[in-house]
Amino acid sequence: MIVAASLVLIVLFSVGFHLFSPWWWTPIASNWGYIDTTLVITFWITGAVFVAVVLFMAWCVFRYRHKPGRVAHYEPESRKLEIWLIALTALGVAAMLAPGLVVWKRFITVPDDATEIEVVAQQWYWSYRLPGVDGRLGSSGTEWIDFDNPLGINPHDRFGADDVVIDSGDLHLPLGQPVRVNLRSVDVLHDFYVPEFRAKMDMVPGMVTYFWFTPTRTGEFEVLCAELCGVGHGVMRGYVSIDEPEDFDSWLGEQVTFAGLPAGGAVRVAETAEESDP
Secondary structure, rough: HHHHHHHHHHHHHHHHHHHOOOOOOOOOOOOOOHHHHHHHHHHHHHHHHHHHHHHHHHHHHHOOOOOOOOOOOOOOOOOHHHHHHHHHHHHHHHHHHHHHHHHHHHOOOOOOOOOOOEEEEOEEEEEEEOOOOOOOOOOOOOHHOOOOOOOEEEOOOOHHHEEEOOOOOEEEEEEEOEEEEEEEEEOEEEEOHHHOOEEEEOOOOOOOEEEEEOOOOOEEEEEEHHHHHHHHHHHHHEEEEOOHHHHHHHHHHHHHHHHHHHHHHHHHHHHHHHHOOO
């Protein structure tokens, strides 16, 4: 009797804690409400199964508790029960997977009008690169990374000269503009994560991963690293500010471009010398 009552109390406490918990998602600030919906569907399905299984266990403990003279009935197999369990399990798994597959298709399909930016991670800070007046990013690679070129922008790519470089600073983005976020890591595994955006992706050395989102409200949001990346993991933080378009343009105009860095300036001098050499 005590065991059965304890199981019922576990169900009541678990459901009550979920419904009235003060710890919930941060208010969303992007278009990825689909992800919240998918998680809610998963919660409902797994929660219903949890409640059903534990209450069934409580009923079994109470219904078949020991009584003098009672003999247990041994039934090693039940084809009907197995069919029901397989069907219900398959239905539940499909109901959890289907919304995720739909959202994943949206997640990897970047809109044609998305602006492309780059996030570069290294122990233990974030750097960013935004396109300049030509509207596109130049190529980059780890072989070009040095003190004067911290993001490894290709000094021979003309499209990289006007790229805006934010080395260990805060990122600004315009409100309502879709953004494709290219992700690179200089050293170990990192993960660029802003809880309010709901979108994140691992950053793997030697690879360029990506995700996209559309900011839906202005504000300043904290950047976290969601991949254990060393002793400084807990302090690897930064901020993303979502601005009105005119405020973003004003901020962007104040930032330094690759051509303004020593590495970019050296390349411009060399190219000018080559063009003027008879």
